[in-house]
Amino acid sequence: MARLNDNYLKLQAGYLFPEISRRVTAFADAHPNDKVIRLGIGDVTKPLVPAVLKAFHDGVDDLAKGASFHGYGPEQGYSWLSQTIIDKAYKPLGVELEASEVFISDGSKCDSANILDIFDLSCKVAIGDPVYPVYNDTNVMVGRTGKADEKGYYEGIVYMPCTEENGFAPAFPSEKVDIIYLCFPNNPTGTVATKEVLKSWVDYALDNDAVILFDAAYEAFITEPGIPHSIYEIDGAKKCAIEFRSFSKTAGFTGVRCGLTVVPHDLMASTADGEKVSLNQLWNRRQCTKFNGVSYPVQKAAAAVYSDEGWAQVQEIIAYYMENARIIREGLQEAGITCYGGVNAPYIWLKTPEGMTSWDFFDKLLNECFVVGTPGSGFGPSGEGYFRLSAFGERENVEEAVKRIRQKWGK
Amino acid sequence: MARLNDNYLKLQAGYLFPEISRRVTAFADAHPNDKVIRLGIGDVTKPLVPAVLKAFHDGVDDLAKGASFHGYGPEQGYSWLSQTIIDKAYKPLGVELEASEVFISDGSKCDSANILDIFDLSCKVAIGDPVYPVYNDTNVMVGRTGKADEKGYYEGIVYMPCTEENGFAPAFPSEKVDIIYLCFPNNPTGTVATKEVLKSWVDYALDNDAVILFDAAYEAFITEPGIPHSIYEIDGAKKCAIEFRSFSKTAGFTGVRCGLTVVPHDLMASTADGEKVSLNQLWNRRQCTKFNGVSYPVQKAAAAVYSDEGWAQVQEIIAYYMENARIIREGLQEAGITCYGGVNAPYIWLKTPEGMTSWDFFDKLLNECFVVGTPGSGFGPSGEGYFRLSAFGERENVEEAVKRIRQKWGK
Numbered sequence: 001m002a003r004l005n006d007n008y009l010k011l012q013a014g015y016l017f018p019e020i021s022r023r024v025t026a027f028a029d030a031h032p033n034d035k036v037i038r039l040g041i042g043d044v045t046k047p048l049v050p051a052v053l054k055a056f057h058d059g060v061d062d063l064a065k066g067a068s069f070h071g072y073g074p075e076q077g078y079s080w081l082s083q084t085i086i087d088k089a090y091k092p093l094g095v096e097l098e099a100s101e102v103f104i105s106d107g108s109k110c111d112s113a114n115i116l117d118i119f120d121l122s123c124k125v126a127i128g129d130p131v132y133p134v135y136n137d138t139n140v141m142v143g144r145t146g147k148a149d150e151k152g153y154y155e156g157i158v159y160m161p162c163t164e165e166n167g168f169a170p171a172f173p174s175e176k177v178d179i180i181y182l183c184f185p186n187n188p189t190g191t192v193a194t195k196e197v198l199k200s201w202v203d204y205a206l207d208n209d210a211v212i213l214f215d216a217a218y219e220a221f222i223t224e225p226g227i228p229h230s231i232y233e234i235d236g237a238k239k240c241a242i243e244f245r246s247f248s249k250t251a252g253f254t255g256v257r258c259g260l261t262v263v264p265h266d267l268m269a270s271t272a273d274g275e276k277v278s279l280n281q282l283w284n285r286r287q288c289t290k291f292n293g294v295s296y297p298v299q300k301a302a303a304a305v306y307s308d309e310g311w312a313q314v315q316e317i318i319a320y321y322m323e324n325a326r327i328i329r330e331g332l333q334e335a336g337i338t339c340y341g342g343v344n345a346p347y348i349w350l351k352t353p354e355g356m357t358s359w360d361f362f363d364k365l366l367n368e369c370f371v372v373g374t375p376g377s378g379f380g381p382s383g384e385g386y387f388r389l390s391a392f393g394e395r396e397n398v399e400e401a402v403k404r405i406r407q408k409w410g411k
Numbered sequence: 412m413a414r415l416n417d418n419y420l421k422l423q424a425g426y427l428f429p430e431i432s433r434r435v436t437a438f439a440d441a442h443p444n445d446k447v448i449r450l451g452i453g454d455v456t457k458p459l460v461p462a463v464l465k466a467f468h469d470g471v472d473d474l475a476k477g478a479s480f481h482g483y484g485p486e487q488g489y490s491w492l493s494q495t496i497i498d499k500a501y502k503p504l505g506v507e508l509e510a511s512e513v514f515i516s517d518g519s520k521c522d523s524a525n526i527l528d529i530f531d532l533s534c535k536v537a538i539g540d541p542v543y544p545v546y547n548d549t550n551v552m553v554g555r556t557g558k559a560d561e562k563g564y565y566e567g568i569v570y571m572p573c574t575e576e577n578g579f580a581p582a583f584p585s586e587k588v589d590i591i592y593l594c595f596p597n598n599p600t601g602t603v604a605t606k607e608v609l610k611s612w613v614d615y616a617l618d619n620d621a622v623i624l625f626d627a628a629y630e631a632f633i634t635e636p637g638i639p640h641s642i643y644e645i646d647g648a649k650k651c652a653i654e655f656r657s658f659s660k661t662a663g664f665t666g667v668r669c670g671l672t673v674v675p676h677d678l679m680a681s682t683a684d685g686e687k688v689s690l691n692q693l694w695n696r697r698q699c700t701k702f703n704g705v706s707y708p709v710q711k712a713a714a715a716v717y718s719d720e721g722w723a724q725v726q727e728i729i730a731y732y733m734e735n736a737r738i739i740r741e742g743l744q745e746a747g748i749t750c751y752g753g754v755n756a757p758y759i760w761l762k763t764p765e766g767m768t769s770w771d772f773f774d775k776l777l778n779e780c781f782v783v784g785t786p787g788s789g790f791g792p793s794g795e796g797y798f799r800l801s802a803f804g805e806r807e808n809v810e811e812a813v814k815r816i817r818q819k820w821g822k
Binding site (some may be wrong): 001002003004005006008009011018041043044045046047052053056057060061062063065069070071072073101106107109110113114118119120122123134137141177178179195200203209210211252254255256257267269270271272277279282286288289290292293294296297298314337375394409 | 412413414415416417419420422429452453454456457458459461464467468471472473474476477480481482483484507517518520524525528529530531533534545546548549552589590620621655665666668669679680681682683686690693696697699700701702703704705706707708709771786804
């Protein structure tokens, strides 16, 4: 009988968000008349902006006529989109990229999972804790780990705890690693890295011949000046880092699906024989063979995010969400709840009241306040006792959620 | 230094279609005034049909309003689309499926590549020759093979030659295998499997505890009655087969991106300890962790393919392409060129005139007739001396291409 990939069976329980969805659905079915406010999964709620909608429709219209029809596009994405991203999102940061270094995809989740394809299984991996579960789970799935211990740490992965004590800033890995996942602004803790901190990571990676997988999915939510939006703002990063970006949160594309990955030509890895090969070449081969490009109208819509009109419209929505973040953060703080994040990221990372476990707080919040959040422990053992609230939501819902939480726990 | 996946370096040259694209671009740049007719890559040319366009626009409009906005959708696709596919594409064949057995994706290429994630590396694989290159190359990339020999066969893969002698119908693998790739209607040869032939494969797989990966991307092009459109028309197939389908050719979605994969609950594989686990469960976990669902407006557009109006419109286009196929097939036959396929598939598989190699014929056809096709040898060693012409194209271009070929080689 065909053998399955046993590594999948090492994974604990379900993937975090389907489990949340299961509990919320069960609650909603049992309480059809109570209004549940969802600040759990980090999903946007605002409609697409007008400039993006127009370009999306125009893209569909192009497919209505033979002369403007588009079949298979480049697996790497259309160069008009890559070039727009370079010109509008990278050049203003002082970062120069070539179009062949930018790969358009159907989302950062896929890319940050699929990127493992091009690395040898022997590579040692360092992951934050708490962390976006995809980094951890995909390493388990490819067989880079043993089983999980009681706490949930998988044998073979080097975890970098991000705790209140270290300001949720990971320390350098405790042993030599080949691949380091970094995510700033961070999901779930909402913390950011200053230029100095990010430089220390780039220097560390260069000194230790490691590759940084830098997840910048939330860079558009940075409000404070001086915080880097791209790891390539740091000298030397092109020799050690791959960067993931997404239109999901920036422009409300969670249901539209578009992201991008930058793999610089200068980024090398080693063959078994010690020969250096550009990872750009390998990722290009991976995408050409296993991917078929992003939907054409979606790419048209994505390009419109960077039009003058589109960018102004998108910024308004980001500001709206960040005002939600402020309301949640300040409301909770006034209720005596300790919380982090929410300044340069759309996530508030709070300490559960009364020392509750994350899932106990989840259930209590759902059952008594009808508010959905995400248990911190779902992001890793160091997330236990913490809880993530997302700032994506309608203002009145966010205000209502904060009111309910303050009524329940406030002083 | 981080180690790269050395298996990628075993791959020969570029992936087939980028290489064709490179040669065609070079030719077109050198001959800006000559009209190149492209019957190479199997890409559709007709616009989307009106019913699909309307649904696509409606889907985009849904994203314009908060009340109808859709963010993250189910990783498996919306159940309204899965259920429509079951009702309209499977039930009429007498095939019963549950919605949880159907996974909507951004295309068959991705799925037929990614499916390897859930199998153990020890699985022995059988692949047709010639074959859609993705099956072969993705097995090389995951490390299931050694190097390629002089002919292009990779050590460790069991090849099933499809030749003029066996009517391009693969014989059972020469040794015990765990995974068998089948594609009917076949790309590139255009051949189909009768119910009896397909039953013999299902019986073989059940007897030998093998899993069939059945690529049905071209089922909509079957014109002869009695030819199975799905492997699940055969009793027992749910216990041994995964089926891939695509909207790419059926409805002109090559640039829109939508496909689906059926993984029946009854399909089991074995753990290292001999325990049987449903592959549906593993694929579901794979998709939840590494994929984020298909663009919402694209799913709306896909569902409209199966509306009464949409289906009728799509059938008209398929008939148009199949008339192209007839024109190519009969035109070439009248010119004394031996050719196959083109009756139940949009591909004509021709023997190169004068015993030319496939790439020599490619270059000659490009340089002397300004016609682009696909070298048979690009699909595998047994494709050497053959050539694939695609029936996707505008009628006048197809007629012009046939005229030029007949002028060059006709009697």
